[in-house]
Amino acid sequence: MARVSARELVVLGTGSQTPTRRRNHNGYLLRWDGAGLLFDPGEGTQRQMILAGVAATDVDRILISHFHGDHCLGLPGVIQRMSLDRVPHPVHAHFPASGAEYFARLRHASAFHETATLVPEPVHAAGVIAEGGFGRIEAHPLDHPIQTYGYRLVEPDGRRMLPDRLAAHGVRGPRVGELQREGAIRVAGRTVTLDQVSEHRRGQRFAFVMDTRLCEGVFTLADGADLLVIESTFLDEDAGLAHDFGHLTAGEAGRVAQECGVRRLVLTHFSQRYSAPETFGAQARRHFTGEIVVAEDLSRVPVPPRPSRL
Known part of the structure; x- marks a missing residue:
């Protein structure tokens, strides 16, 4: 059996708006030592978790960037699976406070016997939303047609x-x-x-940036990230569409990574209008000199190891 990295991203889905034959709706599980953080579970996430070898018991926190369907329609299945599998620990759920009604509807979308403990923790403003052995989790607002937050995990220096x-x-x-x-x-x-x-040993940092135009929050989240997961919905030639719909292009994602000193860049959330995913990487490469991963469903991306000396 393959060795599981203590810190890695398990990509459950990489599509935007609608799934395709190759790309499921969004879904990302960050394994961080003993913790599991599930980001933006879109439709079909429960099945993708099975295919990726991710159990409901692996999830300690659920983090929703916003309540467009491709980022949250998988919540009912994931939540019900937690009870079916009798997850023994509380699972904390973070989401924009303005979407509390949507969260409640998704949580109880159908009848089931609830045995797991789900702890809703709406995000009302920028700042630290959780602290623990993993470090701290921050939320920062993004620029999208509805209230949207990006998330950032920061390990303490040592x-x-x-x-x-x-x-x-x-x-x-x-x-x-x-x-x-x-x-x-x-x-x-x-x-x-x-x-x-x-x-001195600098703590590692992970950043998750979904649906947004370029804004201060994007750069705050990406600053010094060892692993940056960022939407690149559009190619650069469609920058006008990207701005109109509140999204980034691949080139913009590359510029953010370069300016913020990112070590490993993960591009995702691709529009179904494009058939050549390698083009996203090529356009980001025009601006970013570090490592680029064009995400594929069910792939695994390790958090880069610490440099031997800083």
Whole structure:
């Protein structure tokens, strides 16, 4: 059996507005160590989860960017599956507060025996919406015809222990943990500080940007992201249509990634009008020098590993 990355994106669907033979409606599961964050489950997400090997018990949080159908019509099936499989932990659901009525309707779209615990947490304004062992989750408003939020996961900064310096200062075994906890210890009559044997380790960042025109929120979300999942509904030659309907082009997505220092760019949410997905990558490449992934249904995209030294 293939090894599952501790931090990866499982792509459940990549289409916009209507599914196609090759692309399901939206759906993205972020595995982040022990947590599972399900973003924008469009129609058919429950089946896509089965095909991708994602269980209902893998989901700890559901995050909805907005209440257009291609981003939320899969909610009833996912929620009912959680009860059918008796998910033992509470599942928190984040969504724009203006769509609370839509969320309630989708949650109870049909009769079922509810056993799972779903905790609705409407998003009323920009800022931190959740904190835990994974770090913090932020929501920031986007520019779309209805209220829309993008989401950003930020891991706290930490320290990277340096084996050569530990050895040089005679710190080994349980004393390494003691130094991490205390910040300084005495070794052979000398004080050894954490700064002497470690270096700053920047926390990893993930960003999810769906239906939007270019706006401040896009850049806030993408800033310094190790993995940016971003809509690129239109090709650059249709920039007028993109703006009219509140979307981005592939070139705009590439410019955002370059300006924000993104490490790995995932393009998705493709209009059904296009038949050559590689063109999205080519247009983003005109602006972005980093790694580009043109998302495909049921693919997996690892979060880039930390650099060995910053």
